[in-house]
Amino acid sequence: MKRVNITISDDLLSRSDSYAKKKGLNRSVLITMALNTYLDAMDELPNVQAQLNDLKVAFDEFVKNN
Numbered sequence: 001m002k003r004v005n006i007t008i009s010d011d012l013l014s015r016s017d018s019y020a021k022k023k024g025l026n027r028s029v030l031i032t033m034a035l036n037t038y039l040d041a042m043d044e045l046p047n048v049q050a051q052l053n054d055l056k057v058a059f060d061e062f063v064k065n066n
Helices: 010-023 027-065
Strands: none
Touching (some): 010 027
């Protein structure tokens, strides 16, 4: 495991620490969870966009035929 230094706004740090405390997490765990969630969502985004496009095509075809 690596140690890193990051710079974030005072407000975001305060919000993060407050949330982590409410959930019984430490700062590192919260940031790790948030980053993993974000990266997983970005990995899935192309699939979601393709599904939305397929739905639009199907809907447009449905409207055209009805």
